[in-house]
Amino acid sequence: MEISIFHYLILSSILFVIGLVGIFINRKNLIILLMAIELLLLSVNINFVSFSSYLGNLHGQVYVFFILTVAAAESAIGLALLVILFRKMKDIKTEDISALRG
Numbered sequence: 001m002e003i004s005i006f007h008y009l010i011l012s013s014i015l016f017v018i019g020l021v022g023i024f025i026n027r028k029n030l031i032i033l034l035m036a037i038e039l040l041l042l043s044v045n046i047n048f049v050s051f052s053s054y055l056g057n058l059h060g061q062v063y064v065f066f067i068l069t070v071a072a073a074e075s076a077i078g079l080a081l082l083v084i085l086f087r088k089m090k091d092i093k094t095e096d097i098s099a100l101r102g
Contacts, residue, residue, distance in 0.1 A: 008050035015043035030085075030092050034078050041071045 022036030045064045052060025086092050 005050050005054045008046055012043045012046040012050070015039055015046070019043060028093050030078075030082055034075065034082075038071060038075060041067060 016039075019036045019039035022032060022039065026032045026036070045067055048060040048064050048067075052058060052064075082092055
């Protein structure tokens with residue numbers, strides 16, 4: 001059995017739906033929201049790599065490296081902000097973000 005582009009697209013769409021469900025169902029915990037956003041980005045990356053492989057060029061795969069770099073920076077900044085929020089409020093909820101206004 002050969003793995004075709006259809007299998008990659010199904011996997012990517014399943015991951016994308018799981019990420020969307022994670023965002024819409026859980027709006028209280030910021031860590032889960034960040035993980036759901038990362039899941040969305042990774043599903044898009046799977047699409048880029050699968051189409052790049054299917055079309056026979058490397059443009060999509062190179063673009064994935066840029067997306068992963070931005071996603072890593074976004075995760076690092078997001079987690080740093082969450083650590084600051086946790087130290088100040090002793091809880092990580094989306095309602096507590098407005099309390100940080102100066």
